[in-house]
Amino acid sequence: MSEAPAAPHTASAEPATGAGRLDLLLVPPRARAGWQVLPARVVAMCVVELQKLRHDRTELYTRAVQPALWLLIFGETFTRIKAIPTGGTPYIDFLAPGIIAQSAMFIAIFYGIMIIWERDAGILTKLLVTPTPRAALIAGKSFAAGVKALIQAVVVIVFAALLGVAMTWNPLRLLAVAVAVVLGSAFFSCLSMSIAGIVLTRDRLMGIGQAITMPLFFASNALYPVSVMPGWLQTVSKINPLSYQVDALRGLLLGTHAHLALDFTVLTAAAALGIAAAASLLGRLAR
Amino acid sequence: MTSDDEGRPGRLPGAAGPGRAPFAHRAPAPDATAHRAPAPAPDAGSASAPDAVTCRGLRYAFGETRAVDGVDLSVRPGEVFGLLGPNGAGKTTAIRCITTLLSVPAGMVRVFGHDAAKERMAVRRLLGYVPQQLSADAGLTGRENVALFARVFDVPRRERAARVAQALAAVGLTDAAGRLANTYSGGMVRRLELAQALVSAPRLLMLDEPTIGLDPIARTSVWEHINAVRAATGMTVLVTTHYMDEADQYCDRVALMHHGRIRALGTPDELRAALSARRRAARTAAPPTAPGTPTPTPAPAASPASAVSPSAAPSRSSDAAPTLEDVFRDVAGSGLDEQSGDFRDVRSTRRTAHRVG
Numbered sequence: 210m211s212e213a214p215a216a217p218h219t220a221s222a223e224p225a226t227g228a229g230r231l232d233l234l235l236v237p238p239r240a241r242a243g244w245q246v247l248p249a250r251v252v253a254m255c256v257v258e259l260q261k262l263r264h265d266r267t268e269l270y271t272r273a274v275q276p277a278l279w280l281l282i283f284g285e286t287f288t289r290i291k292a293i294p295t296g297g298t299p300y301i302d303f304l305a306p307g308i309i310a311q312s313a314m315f316i317a318i319f320y321g322i323m324i325i326w327e328r329d330a331g332i333l334t335k336l337l338v339t340p341t342p343r344a345a346l347i348a349g350k351s352f353a354a355g356v357k358a359l360i361q362a363v364v365v366i367v368f369a370a371l372l373g374v375a376m377t378w379n380p381l382r383l384l385a386v387a388v389a390v391v392l393g394s395a396f397f398s399c400l401s402m403s404i405a406g407i408v409l410t411r412d413r414l415m416g417i418g419q420a421i422t423m424p425l426f427f428a429s430n431a432l433y434p435v436s437v438m439p440g441w442l443q444t445v446s447k448i449n450p451l452s453y454q455v456d457a458l459r460g461l462l463l464g465t466h467a468h469l470a471l472d473f474t475v476l477t478a479a480a481a482l483g484i485a486a487a488a489s490l491l492g493r494l495a496r
Numbered sequence: 497m498t499s500d501d502e503g504r505p506g507r508l509p510g511a512a513g514p515g516r517a518p519f520a521h522r523a524p525a526p527d528a529t530a531h532r533a534p535a536p537a538p539d540a541g542s543a544s545a546p547d548a549v550t551c552r553g554l555r556y557a558f559g560e561t562r563a564v565d566g567v568d569l570s571v572r573p574g575e576v577f578g579l580l581g582p583n584g585a586g587k588t589t590a591i592r593c594i595t596t597l598l599s600v601p602a603g604m605v606r607v608f609g610h611d612a613a614k615e616r617m618a619v620r621r622l623l624g625y626v627p628q629q630l631s632a633d634a635g636l637t638g639r640e641n642v643a644l645f646a647r648v649f650d651v652p653r654r655e656r657a658a659r660v661a662q663a664l665a666a667v668g669l670t671d672a673a674g675r676l677a678n679t680y681s682g683g684m685v686r687r688l689e690l691a692q693a694l695v696s697a698p699r700l701l702m703l704d705e706p707t708i709g710l711d712p713i714a715r716t717s718v719w720e721h722i723n724a725v726r727a728a729t730g731m732t733v734l735v736t737t738h739y740m741d742e743a744d745q746y747c748d749r750v751a752l753m754h755h756g757r758i759r760a761l762g763t764p765d766e767l768r769a770a771l772s773a774r775r776r777a778a779r780t781a782a783p784p785t786a787p788g789t790p791t792p793t794p795a796p797a798a799s800p801a802s803a804v805s806p807s808a809a810p811s812r813s814s815d816a817a818p819t820l821e822d823v824f825r826d827v828a829g830s831g832l833d834e835q836s837g838d839f840r841d842v843r844s845t846r847r848t849a850h851r852v853g
Contacts, residue, residue, distance in 0.1 A: 231666055231728045233659045237697040238651040240621065246650075253647035261635040264676060331631030335692070338595045338625040339648040340617045495597050496558075 240340065247345045254349030255356045262357065269360065276312040276365045280305065280372055293433050298463060305369040305376070306458035307431030310393060310451055312365055313358035314425065317394040318418050320354050321401030325411045328494045337495050344488040347402060351484060354398035355391030362390045366462075376462045385469075386461050392476040393454035397425075399483025406490025431455050450479040546609035548573045548700050548732035549594055553603035556589050563589040565756030566603070571700075571734055573608075576726065578747035579736040580824065586756040587736040588628060591704050594734070595625050608699060621649070624693030624731075628704040630685045632692070634678035638669050641677055642691050649696035663691040666728075667721050683714025687721055694725060701726075703735040707742060715739075719746050740820040752824050759827040764820055771818045771826055 241249055262269065284301035287293060295303040327333040336346055370376060377383070401418065408414050426432075428442055429451040435443055446452045453472040460467020549571035556564040564586045571577040579587045592598045594605055596616045605612040607619045632641050642660045651659055664673045667687035672680065677688060686706060693701060706722070707715040723746065726733055737743055743750045744764045751761040760767055 231662055231725070233655060233662050234666060234694055234697050234725075235729055237621065237699075238646075238649050238659075240617075241650045249650065250648065253644060256647070257633070257636065257640070257644055260637075260640050261633075264635060264637070329629070331627035331629030332633055334597060334627045334629075335625060335631050335645075335689075336648065337597055338620055338623055339645065339696075340620045340650070341648055342617075 246340075246342065247348060250341050250345040250349040251352045254346075254353040258353035258356050262360070269364070272312065272316065272361055273364045273368070275315070276308045276361075277368055279308045279311070280365075280369060284308075284372070294437060295434065296465070298465065299374075301369075301372060302374045302376075302463055303459070304432065305365070305374045306462050307429075307455050308369075309362045309365045309390065309458055310429075310454045311426050311431055312361050313390050313394045313454075314397045314451060315422060316358045316361055317351075317354045317397035318401045318422050320350060320398035321403075321405035321414050321418065322411055324350065324402050324494065325405050325409070325414060329411075333494065337491075342488075343491045344484060347399065347488045347491060348395075348484050350402065351395035351398045351480070351487070352391065355394040358390050358394035359387055362386070377464065382461045386458055389454055389457040389461070389473070389476060392473070392480045393450065395480040396450050396476065396483045399480070399487040402487040403483065403490050406487065406493045409493065425449060425451055429455060450475060453479075545573060546606065547571060548575075548608060549577075549734060550606040551590070551594070551603065552605075554590065554593060554600065554605055555602040556586075556593055556598060556600070558589075562756050564593065567753075567756070567758055569751055569758060569761065571732060572749075573699075573732050574730055575748040576723075576733040576735065576746060578743040578750040579734065579753055580738065580740060580743050580750050580820070581736075581753035582738055585753045587753055588704055589756075590753070591702055591734070591736055595623055595702060596620060621696070622699045624696060624698030624701045626686075626689045626693050626701075626703045626706060628708060630682065630689070632677040632680070632685050632688045634676065637674055637676055638664060638680070638688050638691075639673040641688055642695050645692045646695045651695070659695055663695040664688075666694055666725050667691045668717075681714070682710050683717055686710065686714070686718050690718070690721060690725070694729075697729075699731055701731050701733045703733065705736055705738070707737065707739065715742070722746075740824060744820045750820070752820075752827055754824075754828040760823065767820065767823045768818050771823045774826070775818070 280301065284304045287304070288300040291300070293300055293303075324333060327336075337343070341349075366376065401414075404417055405414050408417060428445040429449050430446060431451065435446050435452070438446060453475040456467050457469055457472035457476070459465050460469055460472075547570045549569070551567050551569050554564055554567040555562065567586075567590055569577075579590065581587050589598065593600050594607065594612060596612050596619050600613045608622055610618045610622070612619050632638075633644075636644070639660060642663050643656060646656045646660055646663075661670070661673075664670050667690045669684065669687055669691060672684060677685060680688060690706075701722070703722070707718055710718065719742065722733060722735075725731070735743075735747065747764065749761070749763050750767065751758045752767070753759065760770075762770070
């Protein structure tokens with residue numbers, strides 16, 4: 210009787226592994242040097258994002274609807290009625306950088322929901338068991354958000370150009386625009402992932418996401434210059450990274466007066482802070 | 497902390513032979529290089545070959561609930577070790593402590609001699625982990641899913657494609673590699689996850705309920721691939737399951753876990769033999785323990801139900817042959833059916849079952 214269960218053991222190993230060439234699976238890969246880990250993980254996450262986007266472009270199209278409506282309806286209308294003092298530039302030109310920043314932010318805010326979904330699906334758990342420090346994982350995710358937002362920004366820029374917005378085509382400036390979009394998205398995705406680490410469930414996060422995106426948008430210079438805001442709102446706008454992103458985009462794309470050095474400093478610091486905060490809260494999601 | 501601190505010489509000898517030595521059920525394996533002596537001798541991974549996994553006094557609590565309540569176990573290199581128990585027994589929590597997902601608050605966990613609390617990155621490089629959920633990314637192809645893990649484990653670009661192809665071939669997914677994972681069946685997703693875990697050449701494969709929600713044919717297929725890969729690579733496998741029949745069939749040794757503690761530990765044969773003996777002893781109204789017989793890796797002294805010492809040879813089957821489930825009922829005592837598994841546990845099980853369809 211005690212021998213009986215031994216039979217399935219010996220019988221079970223025959224099938225599978227047809228070729229049996231598994232030599233590479235016997236050698237563990239060499240670890241990268243410490244400083245290379247972060248860029249390598251960022252690249253890995255960005256590649257995944259692009260691969261997903263390549264397989265399913267639906268999101269690309271559906272996400273283009275809202276900025277298009279903002280530019281087309283809100284932009285065109287307010288250009289006509291000239292209600293907002295924009296210092297000479299047509300309102301739709303003034304609005305276009307704001308809409309780029311807004312649509313990038315909306316994409317980035319989605320990442321908290323995504324990381325909770327990945328937690329529930331076991332994907333995050335599995336990534337956390339790889340030799341990837343948490344900060345590198347979060348940095349990877351946030352720059353992946355940046356890559357996605359960048360594609361969105363291209364869509365909006367093309368659309369704005371079709372509507373006759375006069376923007377720069379200087380490649381250096383466009384490169385700086387890309388950096389600003391990525392940094393801003395990195396911050397907002399980390400904000401969202403930090404909140405995910407606090408509230409832990411998708412339902413709560415969806416409510417909070419809805420609750421914070423519009424205020425972040427309205428309490429910034431995306432739709433109107435800071436000067437027309439009431440004093441308290443100006444203060445809020447000053448601590449809102451979206452304002453600095455819009456300021457940079459406006460300066461780079463339209464050539465209006467901007468505080469580029471300050472903008473990029475704030476965006477970089479915000480992104481770094483966001484990554485640190487989200488990474489420290491990631492452990493709560495892993496539990 | 498990311499330094500690669502193991503050259504891994506002598507990984508294959510002993511355990512990797514095609515002769516499937518690790519499958520042998522008799523405890524003293526002939527190739528003593530890979531298998532330690534069957535005696536308990538729980539020295540904490542000292543000297544020559546450290547255990548694949550060593551837990552000493554492992555405890556973990558979620559608030560008031562003590563999910564893992566003093567677990568001691570040693571997984572020997574090259575064996576398939578099953579951690580058995582109902583939902584909520586603490587299996588997954590124990591696994592998550594060993595994988596460094598949860599920081600070990602009390603007790604010691606070592607993986608091939610590396611402290612899971614202090615050398616997280618070193619431990620992670622030794623691990624291939626397949627969680628309970630079907631965790632492949634549905635928006636990526638099979639190949640992309642595996643390639644992600646090749647990247648994350650620092651496989652250099654020039655050998656990435658070849659390594660990914662081998663991992664997919666090892667689980668029989670070469671033909672489906674270019675398809676999106678959301679077109680895969682449940683069994684295929686499990687095999688894909690196995691490929692994801694294998695691509696980094698782990699020494700310890702950790703599978704949390706690998707066959708949950710799968711139909712019988714897919715279950716067998718998953719196990720066959722696990723066994724074939726193990727036979728070819730000699731890796732250690734630590735698996736949790738609540739399917740006692742699977743554990744009986746595929747595990748070299750099992751630990752029965754209940755309410756956060758290990759209630760019995762040994763080969764399936766030993767455990768069943770012990771139960772037969774106890775039943776016989778109970779019938780003849782003799783004292784349950786008889787001296788002089790070798791104790792096959794008794795459960796740690798901490799657990800109250802450690803009286804698993806077999807008192808006689810397992811041959812004579814006067815009553816129906818006990819199954820592992822019978823053993824489990826016996827050592828777990830009462831309270832088996834009530835409140836097993838917290839809500840999240842059950843929910844995730846249901847979700848997995850739902851996704852498998």
